[in-house]
Amino acid sequence: MSTLFLALRNLFRNKRRTMLTLTAITTGIMALVLFDGFVRYTLWGLQESTIRNGLGHLQLSTAEEYFTTGNFDPFSYLFTDPDEITKKLKVLPEVKEVVPQVTFSATLAGADKSGIVMVQAVPAELSRSLLSFRNIIDGRDFTAADRYRVILAKGVAEKIGARVGDTLTMMAVTRNGGLNAADMEVAGIASLGLRELDNIQVYLDLPTAMDFLDITSVPLLITVLEKTEYTGEVQKTITQRLKPKLGQPLVVKTWEELADYYRQVQEFYRSLLQIVRLIIMLVVIFTIVNTMTMAVLERTREIGTLRAIGTQKTGIMELFLAEGLWIGFFGGIFGVLMGLAGSSFINTALGGIYIPPPPGMAEGYQAFFVPAFATVWQNLLLAVTISVLASIYPALKGVKLKIAEALRYI
């Protein structure tokens, strides 16, 4: 007959009140589990579309500055021997593809309108593994034989009024500082999902770009991994094992370091989650403090009796903390179970929930709820912790009772 046992019995004493407290915790934890599942899915979707839209998992260049100003001056950052690095990377089992790339800004002119665009050029045969989220909505994708053809993001096509089959003129500064111009045929129009990219991106095959810019090397190697989780690990391998043995400078960036938009969204959701968590915690704490203070008051004479027959102050403290522990435990378990049940109901029975386009996104999406195992545990722990913490105040009220007075209480 331990304190935990006695506390458990006390829980079933005022069933209505216990139910009230349990409902508060259960609802709160359920909401947190659901919200966490939603945020995780959304961030995961954003992460994958960011990576698969040309960012890759790891980007390698020759200098730090490439990543800030390189698009306007790719010539200062060309690798001396990109093939050496590519070969060494491809030995790693986590590496799926290494894509050489050059990105440059150019002016693209149609029949009567023109615009500044960002040209991303990769070998046509590798473009699918790098740009797997790119959705060709009109025309066709590149074939390996395509030269002097472009794929336009749909915002760009709208801006300069171009359609599939049109011939456009591309103008850009080349390696020796001169201006070059060439005609390009529109092979296809693509939707990229991110509004930021949809308004500026143009794709070209790498041989054409190198010819056009008069270069024989590239400033950037994009590494696509088998799985996104490998990113950190492979980055470490590259900087610790590969880089020191290399005869040329090398800088590695992860997709996360490069994806400003993703980081902003992640930050936004994290703060939102914190706020929701705080509100739920306050509600739960308030409920527990309230109901348990009532319980302490109701049980005044019983507390006096327990003390009279030899229970220490710490014993009274433990008793009420244990009641808080049980309430938190049950509320947490129910909350987590209901959160998981709710998630799977939404995912299977409803087929997800449609979310209209978030700021910066081109399209809405079907959100699924995928709570992480770790956060499920965290939420359970959270329920128990705040429940025990909330019990401290009422418990102290019980501890502070004067025995003689408590015994006179009817």
Added chain:
Amino acid sequence: MVLVALQDVYKDYIMAKTRVPVLKGIGLQLAAGEMVCLMGPSGSGKTTILNIIGGIDFADKGRVSVYNQDLEVMSDKRLSGFRNKTLGFIFQYFNLIPVLTAFENIEYPLVLQGIEKKERRRRVEAMLEAVGLPAVKNHRPDELSGGQRQRVAIGRALVTRPKLVIADEPTGNLDHKTGRAIMELMKEMNEKNRTTFIFATHDPMVSAYTSRILHLLDGAIVKEEKP
């Protein structure tokens, strides 16, 4: 042997901002094995005296010694341990723990002492036998009659084999016949184990079982008689 000694004990309570003297120079002694009774009108200070002896209230002035201990200077831990091991309490309203069965209520003080389960079981079973309740040992207090509840309370008070049992109006909520049976039980415990009892009561039937009656009036002992 003197078990309890009160000497010139004073106690005031503050009620509605005025100081009300409740005990005005109480002196009393209890010898081991005695059965003593405090009698007096309501508000005369009986419960207050019992509380001071029981270490759950303290005198403002005067000397209090219980089993050669100065309760006032003890830490909560020691004082709780002292109440648990040396004293037994019986109340007018039984004050059983409602979520515990008769067995568990009697067992509770032994749990506090850290006695192991088998020994506890043995002693609780014996005590249930002694108070005549083996049949209802798994019943909770709300399933027991008043007399049965007070028997459980007596079991809880005596299971630790205390030196002194403090009983505040133990028959106050029982009918005459049940009250008498309860007193018989306590008398039997007193004779068998030489456990000391001090009662507070209005009930002449209770005082008839005791060896000494202290009459209280307005916080002072005005008369002592031996029936």
